[in-house]
Amino acid sequence: MDLKNNLRTETGWEIVEKSFDPDQLVTTGSNFMIGNGYLGYRGTFENWGPEEFVACVVTDTWDQAEGSRWSELCNVPNGLFTEIALDGETCSLFSGSLGEYHHALDLRHGINTRMMTWEGPHGKRLEFESRKFASADNHHLLVQQLRLRAMDDAILDLKTGILGEVWSLNGEHFKSHRPATLEGGLIGLILKTGELETKIAMAEGVRLGGKAPSETFEKISGRSIFRHFRFELKKGQQVVLEKVVGITHSNEMMFPLQTACDEVREATEKGFESLLLDHGKNWDTFWELSDIRIEGNLEAQVLTRFNLYQAYIATPTHANLPVGARGLSCQVYQGAAFWDQETYNLPMYAFTHTDIARRLVAYRFDTLSGARRKAEKLGYYGAFYAWTSGKTGDELFPDFFFTDVLTGRPIRNHFNCWQIHISPDVVYGIWLYYQATGDWEFILGQGAEVLFEVAQFLASRVHFKKDKNRYEIIRVLGPDEYHENVDNNAFTNYLSRFSLQKACRVFDRMQQESPERLQALLSKTGIAPGARKDWEEIAELMYLPEPDPKSHIIEQFDGYFGLEEIRPEALRKRLIDPDEYWGWPNGIAVHTQVLKQADVIQLLAMLDGFPQEVLTANYEFYEPRTEHGSSLSPSVHALVASRAKHPEEAYRYFMESATIDLYNASKKVMSGGSFLGGIHTAAAGGVWLIIVKGFAGFSLTDDGAAFEPALPETWESFCFTLRVRGCLLEVTLGRKGIRIRNREDSPQQIHVSLAGKGTWLEPGQVLQD
Amino acid sequence: MDLKNNLRTETGWEIVEKSFDPDQLVTTGSNFMIGNGYLGYRGTFENWGPEEFVACVVTDTWDQAEGSRWSELCNVPNGLFTEIALDGETCSLFSGSLGEYHHALDLRHGINTRMMTWEGPHGKRLEFESRKFASADNHHLLVQQLRLRAMDDAILDLKTGILGEVWSLNGEHFKSHRPATLEGGLIGLILKTGELETKIAMAEGVRLGGKAPSETFEKISGRSIFRHFRFELKKGQQVVLEKVVGITHSNEMMFPLQTACDEVREATEKGFESLLLDHGKNWDTFWELSDIRIEGNLEAQVLTRFNLYQAYIATPTHANLPVGARGLSCQVYQGAAFWDQETYNLPMYAFTHTDIARRLVAYRFDTLSGARRKAEKLGYYGAFYAWTSGKTGDELFPDFFFTDVLTGRPIRNHFNCWQIHISPDVVYGIWLYYQATGDWEFILGQGAEVLFEVAQFLASRVHFKKDKNRYEIIRVLGPDEYHENVDNNAFTNYLSRFSLQKACRVFDRMQQESPERLQALLSKTGIAPGARKDWEEIAELMYLPEPDPKSHIIEQFDGYFGLEEIRPEALRKRLIDPDEYWGWPNGIAVHTQVLKQADVIQLLAMLDGFPQEVLTANYEFYEPRTEHGSSLSPSVHALVASRAKHPEEAYRYFMESATIDLYNASKKVMSGGSFLGGIHTAAAGGVWLIIVKGFAGFSLTDDGAAFEPALPETWESFCFTLRVRGCLLEVTLGRKGIRIRNREDSPQQIHVSLAGKGTWLEPGQVLQD
Secondary structure, eight states: OBOSTTEEOSSSSEEEEOSOOGGGHHHHHHHTOEEOSSEEEOOOOTTOOGGGTOOEEEEEEEEEOTTOSSEEEEEOOEEEEEEEEETTEEOOTTSSEEEEEEEEEETTTTEEEEEEEEEOTTSOEEEEEEEEEEOSSSTTEEEEEEEEEESSSEEEEEEEEEEOOOOOTTSOOEEEEEEEEEGGGEEEEEEEETTTOOEEEEEEEEEEEESOOSEEEEEEETTEEEEEEEEEEOTTOEEEEEEEEEEEETTTOSOHHHHHHHHHHHHHHHOHHHHHHHHHHHHHHHHHHHOOEEESOHHHHHHHHHHHHHHHHTSOOSSSOOOOTTTTSSSGGGGOBOTHIIIIIHHHHHTSOHHHHHHHHHHHHHTHHHHHHHHHHTTOOSOOOOSSBOSSOOBOSOSEEEEOTTTOOEEEOOHHHHOTTHHHHHHHHHHHHHHHHOOHHHIIIIIHHHHHHHHHHHHHHOEEEGGGTEEEOOSBOOSOTTSOSBSSOHHHHHHHHHHHHHHHHHHHHHHHHOHHHHHHHHHHHTOOTTHHHHHHHHHHHBOOOOOOTTTOOOOSSTTGGGSBOOOHHHHHTTOSSTTOOSSTTTOTTTTBSOBSSOHHHHHHHHSOOOOHHHHHHHHHHHGGGBOOOSTTHHHHHHHHHHHTTOHHHHHHHHHHHHTTTTTOOOOOOEETTEEOOSOOHHHHHHHHHIIIIIISOOEEOSSEEEEOOOOOTTOSEEEEEEEETTEEEEEEEETTEEEEEEOTTOSSOEEEEETTEEEEEOTTOEEEO | OBOSTTEEOSSSSEEEEOSOOGGGHHHHHHHTOEEOSSEEEOOOOTTOOGGGTOOEEEEEEEEEOTTOSSEEEEEOOEEEEEEEEETTEEOOTTSSEEEEEEEEEETTTTEEEEEEEEEOTTSOEEEEEEEEEEOSSSTTEEEEEEEEEESSSEEEEEEEEEEOOOOOTTSOOEEEEEEEEEGGGEEEEEEEETTTOOEEEEEEEEEEEESOOSEEEEEEETTEEEEEEEEEEOTTOEEEEEEEEEEEETTTOSOHHHHHHHHHHHHHHHOHHHHHHHHHHHHHHHHHHHOOEEESOHHHHHHHHHHHHHHHHTSOOSSSOOOOTTTTSSSGGGGOBOTHIIIIIHHHHHTSOHHHHHHHHHHHHHTHHHHHHHHHHTTOOSOOOOSSBOSSOOBOSOSEEEEOTTTOOEEEOOHHHHOTTHHHHHHHHHHHHHHHHOOHHHIIIIIHHHHHHHHHHHHHHOEEEGGGTEEEOOSBOOSOTTSOSBSSOHHHHHHHHHHHHHHHHHHHHHHHHOHHHHHHHHHHHTOOTTHHHHHHHHHHHBOOOOOOTTTOOOOSSTTGGGSBOOOHHHHHTTOSSTTOOSSTTTOTTTTBSOBSSOHHHHHHHHSOOOOHHHHHHHHHHHGGGBOOOSTTHHHHHHHHHHHTTOHHHHHHHHHHHHTTTTTOOOOOOEETTEEOOSOOHHHHHHHHIIIIIIISOOEEOSSEEEEOOOOOTTOSEEEEEEEETTEEEEEEEETTEEEEEEOTTOSSOEEEEETTEEEEEOTTOEEEO
16 A cells, blocks of 8 residues: 555555655665664665765764764764666666666565666666665674666676765764775775774675676775676676675674674675575564554554564664664664653563563663762762763763754753653663563662662752652753753652652562662662661652642643743744754743643653543643654653543554654755754654553553553554563454453463453463453 | 043042033933932933933832833933023034033032033024032922023023923833923923823922013923023023922822922922022031041042942932932833842941931831742742832842843843842841841841741742751852852852841840740741741751862852853853843853852852951952953952952952943943943942942941951042941041041940950040051
């Protein structure tokens, strides 16, 4: 079926670009990208360069370019570069003429395919077919097969290798480039980063099939190294080029070049089809638990899979590393984790691939020292997590981030120092993981330390108002970043109390069950045993903006109701420049009720237990005030709208969230000089939240799971798998009935509640309604 | 002697404009103004109007013009308007030619005098002489004598009366104007303000001398009413016109028009010379205690008297009303009191004319309800005084005050809600008055209530940090307004503790001496008796940024030392527009150490007892970082420089402060569209502070007064009178010796300490050194 934005799908497992649209280089590059959580490779054409936003972003390569204001991941040279000339004319999407054109992304197996026929200005024609993937079996490898068939007699020149020129957002990351020919017929490029001197090694091996070349040589050209092949082809003859590129670096291993060479040599020998087979098996394993099958709406089906695909390839599964806010689709947001990781990306793994979820929460444990350093630097103690968190957990967000487009002056954004909800969010993530898995051993070994240190941070951050006998949290930003410098932000206060309560709970259980481990942890962290009493007192006396008894509305922060009431559409007219930032210090939204995203909605989406009338009243109050300046906003709106009995709005927001990247046909990619492309990873994860927590109304219970389904009107049914405390639940919610099965391979019975009625399911047992 | 800015003085008792300079209309109008604390009348020419900034600002007439963002005093029509025509040619400073020109302000008796000879384009000449004063004997009256002598045969036409067209800064204040001829030969104008419907009455009477008119009639012309006289003069003949204008309003009395008419009729009959005599006596009384005589430096002498003059005419002595930040010289700053009143204007009265001082502190008692309303509105209790305080003490400062000149957007300034030091400043003033006078009865009847309510406000404003066992004051502006939104501002925290301690002290003395009055006060205010314990605890545990043990520097607020270190001169280069505001939200000073005025210097100027090394170290640290964007800044710098043993800098800052108005030759009067003229009343009062607290090193002691003189190099001696707890001390500090005399009319002995050595002086006794 045809989709928007020049796309189509046949099976719901692939997206196809119907024809080449040069105006959509940026979006197509992101949407058709391949990746494996270690590297992301954009869906660009073989001979493109920096101007066309070719990128291969590699995680764990944070480095600060000279003159840049922050660390970011490196974009490494393009090892899949190939230039094709037919009788001397370069084959390009921008010259000659395209006959057939087919560009597709296979979501099931993560393969980018491009097929076309091309006719040069001289009338000679070529059939071109490329398949490439970022190996899910060996994360260092990019693998490609290129098939070129002459449709006329012609000389075919191939220049293939590693293009050293790199599109880098904030300056040059490499202080040295060493292209070289390597043993065993490989070519390579060894790079060293400017700040931290990380060594990045690239090796490339090829295997040729079809007509043999008449001429072959290798050539270093500046920062690049290429292989040159000449083929004298008769009409119908073809050449098959298989390329394997290995990318390794010294942050992961001692001898990156050696490893890259060994792995590339081995893989090249194995050959494309065999590599593809191993790769595909890994993807099958992913989809087995993660697929959401939708009957009756192919568009929703492909959108959902597209978002799950993008969320997955953004997630490092090979190491405890962050999920970047733009994944590995480009360098925007520095390849670093924000609070999105816990709130938008973790849930789908916590209830499916818990090994991946564990990596994500373990990452927060690994970065505890950075969070401690940040707290100390700002005059607190405990763990204040980085707003923008890379390898070490030190704060990567600069003091001055935005630039005032009206004056050219840098803006002091306080995301790094006032947006303290990040620490409770980390606790929220750990608790979610623990609740979903029951992995107490993780809490004992890692989680408890995070919980305690966050509690300590909160204890050093709160203020006690004696006259009101309550604790307050002063001067924060909630998720709604248009309002900096606010007090008693509902989201922050609720989550902080949540955080303190969980710390107390873990403390108490440890005291009871593992007093020696508690003792050891307190000794290690230097936390006084009496601290627990403080946490409890703060939690108990924490001021929580309550729902108003009459209107049921929770005030987003002290004084919010007193701000100017205006709708986002009307407010927008006050812009002087369309690229203006709406928030701090003097953006148009600051003194109004207009929100970037709604904190209270976010709160209702995250914490269960608010009564129906509170859900509904707050949704109805905040929704019209929300500008959705954040890509995180539509998915929680969809989720809460669904629970607030606004199914049409829920579906509208679902579509908005699910199409943020795929249907974004905007040609405008620069705002105030900034590249704005790239995949919105949180929105991608948000699609899972909408469907499972929103449409299926899933929530955890003490003994299992509860569902309050609200099937979208255009869907016949949807079906997904959840792993809840070890049990695998297959859930099918449809117009014709509901079916929940505790899979045979589940280790125990589980309690399932459906629209309020509960039952226990033994392994293999099915609840049918 | 010649002074700067086209001025001269002969005796040190007058300033003379040497020639007419049309570029200085604004400054001359302010500097040569007359006034009596009820009304201020600018030193403008008789036939000028709104374009030449003619103004007669009357206190207690606050009203908000339609479309204006704030209340301000009304500028009333010009009752001293006179247009002179000589043979049909209008006598003007801008046409014809001036012969002799002499424009003077008699500081001793508050008389504005203008004499000139004028030759019209037709060659006919006129001798013109005007003397006018704002009666110090009857504050409703403006009195003028105009003498016109023909130097050639000519017809002289006089059009004299009340010009209804008014220069008003922020819109039209009068919704009705009723010009009328009144009984007894008077003419008048009755006005009603738009917002509060205050009735303002003006009556004018004239008396003619010299040649009688050949023609006389009255005529209403729009909003104005004029008398027309024609004189047929021979060379040498003269006309003397005496005018008395009475201005009254319904905020002071029930029947303003009646009163104005009665008073004007009576005064007109009395005649100019007699009125002048009564007026002059009042001025003699003022100077008897308030003059500071300086030998050896006539310029310093006249500057000092000019500033004392301006400070005095800005001070309402007829009622408990505020001293405006620009006095009554124009409508800028709304004729309202700021913290300047207590810190810059009160001291000179507290130690001289204590009846005036008492009015000023009583004004704060009178406005307690407004301060209570403000506290309540902002979620506190007790008394949060208005940043900008008019009649009722309700906050007159708008949320949005400045406009961003780069974007045209209003700026949310937080002077009204975050600059909380105003409340402790009010206590400081009351305590100063009480210490200077010993007027315990005032404390019992009025002061205690203010002190208690401010203590209550502070108790509701502070935050307790349990982890640090201290009270903090979060999110304030100190006097340095370039840094809004700061925590633990040294000035604010020290003054708040001061304030709480004084409340406890008064509470305790009342409990001991007047328990029933304490009880009555607690009942009246609803303050629980236990509140005193809270005040004490907060005072004791108040976090005070201490002098660093090594450098002795007090950090202005949390994190100040970490701001960018740059000097004001260098910072200025970052301005995009010269009119930009340097402070909140994103002005050039915000993220730097550059100060508008130095809070710590201000603190050292106000609270005694800091060791010498702290004075010196902080002066040397903060002085180069201070931009002096406030006119309040130079005087405290002079004072502290003098005490910090930097006599040259002290004198430089003295001259800067003393000449802010008089030597301000700037032609630029509009900034971002705002009128910036007018007298800097705080700087005027600051001159007294510099000389008495700085150069004489005066401070109060438990039993009297202490002096640590630092005579300016160019002065032979200076001499002033202080009233300290009823005793009158005549202090002469000179190169040839020091002489301190407890005047015969003092009621008791007093202890006087000179450079550390103390002695008791009986009435009439002299300390000579």
